[in-house]
Amino acid sequence: xxxxxxxxxxxxxxxxxxxxxxxxxxxxxxxxxxxxxxxxxxxxxxxxxxxxxxxxxxxxxxxxxxxxxxxxxxxxxxxxxxxxxxxxxxxxxxxxxxxxxxxxxxxxxxxxxxxxxxxxxxxxxxxxxxxxxxxxxxxxxxxxxxxxxxxxxxxxxxxxxxxxxxxxxxxxxxxxxxxxxxxxxxxxxxxxxxxxxxxxxxxxxxxxxxxxxxxxxxxxxxxxxxxxxxxxxxxxxxxxxxxxxxxxxxxxxxxxxxxxxxxxxxxxxxxxxxxxxxxxxxxxxxxxxxxxxxxxxxxxxxxxxxxxxxxxxxxxxxxxxxxxxxxxxxxxxxxxxxxxxxxxxxxxxxxxxxxxxxxxxxxxxxxxxxxxxxxxxxxxxxxxxxxxxxxxxxxxxxxxxxxxxxxxxxxxxxxxxxxxxxxxxxxxxxxxxxxxxxxxxxxxxxxxxxxxxxxxxxxxxxxxxxxxxxxxxxxxxxxxxxxxxxxxxxxxxxxxxxxxxxxxxxxxxxxxxxxxxxxxxxxxxxxxxxxxxxxxxxxxxxxxxxxxxxxxxxxxxxxxxxxxxxxxxxxxxxxxxxxxxxxxxxxxxxxxxxxxxxxxxxxxxxxxxxxxxxxxxxxxxxxxxxxxxxxxxxxxxxxxxxxxxxxxxxxxxxxxxxxxx
Numbered sequence: 263x264x265x266x267x268x269x270x271x272x273x274x275x276x277x278x279x280x281x282x283x284x285x286x287x288x289x290x291x292x293x294x295x296x297x298x299x300x301x302x303x304x305x306x307x308x309x310x311x312x313x314x315x316x317x318x319x320x321x322x323x324x325x326x327x328x329x330x331x332x333x334x335x336x337x338x339x340x341x342x343x344x345x346x347x348x349x350x351x352x353x354x355x356x357x358x359x360x361x362x363x364x365x366x367x368x369x370x371x372x373x374x375x376x377x378x379x380x381x382x383x384x385x386x387x388x389x390x391x392x393x394x395x396x397x398x399x400x401x402x403x404x405x406x407x408x409x410x411x412x413x414x415x416x417x418x419x420x421x422x423x424x425x426x427x428x429x430x431x432x433x434x435x436x437x438x439x440x441x442x443x444x445x446x447x448x449x450x451x452x453x454x455x456x457x458x459x460x461x462x463x464x465x466x467x468x469x470x471x472x473x474x475x476x477x478x479x480x481x482x483x484x485x486x487x488x489x490x491x492x493x494x495x496x497x498x499x500x501x502x503x504x505x506x507x508x509x510x511x512x513x514x515x516x517x518x519x520x521x522x523x524x525x526x527x528x529x530x531x532x533x534x535x536x537x538x539x540x541x542x543x544x545x546x547x548x549x550x551x552x553x554x555x556x557x558x559x560x561x562x563x564x565x566x567x568x569x570x571x572x573x574x575x576x577x578x579x580x581x582x583x584x585x586x587x588x589x590x591x592x593x594x595x596x597x598x599x600x601x602x603x604x605x606x607x608x609x610x611x612x613x614x615x616x617x618x619x620x621x622x623x624x625x626x627x628x629x630x631x632x633x634x635x636x637x638x639x640x641x642x643x644x645x646x647x648x649x650x651x652x653x654x655x656x657x658x659x660x661x662x663x664x665x666x667x668x669x670x671x672x673x674x675x676x677x678x679x680x681x682x683x684x685x686x687x688x689x690x691x692x693x694x695x696x697x698x699x700x701x702x703x704x705x706x707x708x709x710x711x712x713x714x715x716x717x718x719x720x721x722x723x724x725x726x727x728x729x730x731x732x733x734x735x736x737x738x739x740x741x742x743x744x745x746x747x748x749x750x751x752x753x754x755x756x757x758x759x760x761x762x763x764x765x766x767x768x769x770x771x772x773x774x775x776x777x778x779x780x781x782x783x784x785x786x787x788x789x790x791x792x793x794x795x796x797x798x799x800x801x802x803x804x805x806x807x808x809x810x811x812x813x814x815x816x817x818x819x820x821x822x823x824x825x826x827x828x829x830x831x832x833x834x835x836x837x838x839x840x841x842x843x844x845x846x847x848x849x850x851x852x853x854x855x856x857x858x859x860x861x862x863x864x865x866x867x868x869x870x871x872x873x874x875x876x877x878x879x880x881x882x883x884x885x886x887x888x889x890x891x892x893x894x895x896x897x898x899x900x901x902x903x904x905x906x907x908x909x910x911x912x913x914x915x916x917x918x919x920x921x922x923x
Contacts, residue, residue, distance in 0.1 A: 268350030275468030335376030421456030512623030546864030600854035622733030872897035
């Protein structure tokens with residue numbers, strides 16, 4: 263009889279599960295696959311690290327460990343679940359010998375951890391103060407289901423201990439506890455309790471399986487695959503668009519979501535970690551990545567029948583995802599600073615930035631929908647190769663009187679050979695009055711270290727980082743191609759820059775277009791020069807600095823230690839960290855081409871960061887990015903603190919400490 267009932271339950275449960283999951287799997291398989299296959303060993307390693315071993319969970323220590331308890335419980339207890347289903351067909355089935363006893367003990371210990379995690383989870387969702395996970399009824403329901411699974415398992419084991427069919431202490435401590443609590447209950451009552459606990463447990467398991475795909479807990483089934491198929495490129499990598507062959511640009515409708523985009527939507531746990539340090543959330547902008555995931559998933563499910571009904575490769579007629587009155591507003595996609603905080607925090611490696619850039623790409627290249635101030639920057643890049651639109655012939659004016667060699671002159675004087683180091687000044691270092699000071703101090707540093715270098719001068723053009731992150735792939739590729747031809751023409755191998763955005767373009771974007779160079783950021787080079795004894799920092803600066811981590815230097819390229827090591831090498835300098843620093847530093851607001859756009863919604867991001875500096879008692883702010891420096895300096899002026907809180911680039915501080923010859 264038990265076997266018949268169990269067979270019916272399994273058939274009904276699995277059939278229902280297949281009916282729910284099949285359309286989702288079809289949507290996934292229909293999506294374009296992209297470059298997500300191959301390098302299987304590396305993918306397996308990532309899956310073990312981030313999915314199996316929950317590597318990112320302890321970034322939020324208490325909640326993360328509680329989740330690990332629950333997750334580990336499911337992994338260990340999967341064997342228990344299998345055992346219970348087998349007992350419907352073979353009632354006396356046991357894991358044999360000492361192995362079974364050890365597993366029983368481990369299972370009870372794990373249940374204690376799981377139940378503690380569940381209790382903490384319920385407190386977070388139902389407590390007096392709402393947390394980042396919110397008060398989701400789904401989360402509460404799932405936690406109660408897990409609680410019931412634990413209780414029924416303990417009751418079932420307790421009945422077994424009472425009736426002598428299960429081992430007692432020390433192998434079934436929780437079962438033994440129930441046995442003591444049950445007291446003098448009759449044998450028939452215990453048997454009834456055991457039977458009820460058994461069937462409730464099995465039905466709950468099948469019910470839970472069918473509930474998972476209906477909400478955020480679908481991630482239990484998909485997150486392993488999501489991590490496995492995550493991109494293996496450097497952080498911030500964007501696949502080039504073939505502008506000649508592309509029939510459309512970027513993401514227009516839900517049918518344009520890729521295989522991994524869809525997996526991302528299935529795998530979002532709605533945990534809210536992506537919102538904790540996101541500058542747009544902190545400053546009341548319309549972009550919230552958790553909500554964006556939910557909105558995209560709703561659109562995908564609403565369009566499901568049209569997408570799956572399209573035959574012979576036909577394009578389904580769907581409404582655009584982004585529009586003034588659509589599910590996602592243009593203000594939402596333009597709010598992103600591409601700071602990478604969301605992806606840094608996400609425990610299942612959801613890729614948010616690329617799809618936002620692709621949505622922008624469609625708005626810019628297909629719809630011509632560009633914020634006016636950004637359009638001016640685009641025009642300046644196109645006509646004069648810099649976003650300010652200033653004359654290319656004045657690009658080296660900052661170096662007047664410094665006798666800085668120009669690469670063309672160097673090559674002419676050295677039988678066509680390039681200088682051993684190209685100092686890539688960048689648009690900010692060439693045209694922005696504040697950033698020109700960094701350029702001048704870098705010249706002082708290089709000369710103090712005895713390094714031969716040259717600049718391109720008028721031949722240098724914007725790397726196109728802002729254009730690409732704003733979705734203008736056409737303009738980016740035009741600038742990148744021009745720069746690469748110039749650099750390769752001189753045979754340049756090693757490039758120095760103090761702009762993290764230029765650094766990122768050279769290191770991550772340009773190789774796809776034939777530009778493969780040894781690129782070094784000025785903080786890394788200065789650190790190397792100090793360690794090698796080539797820079798003598800002897801003058802006492804006597805200041806305390808709070809170092810602001812640039813997103814494109816820190817989260818994108820993991821350069822956190824070099825600038826701090828430089829500061830601690832300078833006589834008299836001490837570091838007083840921001841409350842949010844290193845990988846959790848808050849964006850200045852300039853990334854993703856936001857530097858060129860007006861910030862009209864919510865609090866300005868640079869003001870938010872400066873208020874943190876003021877509240878933490880910062881005396882001076884050090885940075886290593888010209889755009890960060892400008893945003894922070896503007897924030898200080900806005901708050902009337904430019905006279906009391908200093909703001910300097912690392913190179914400027916080093917230049918102050920150079921020994922005089």
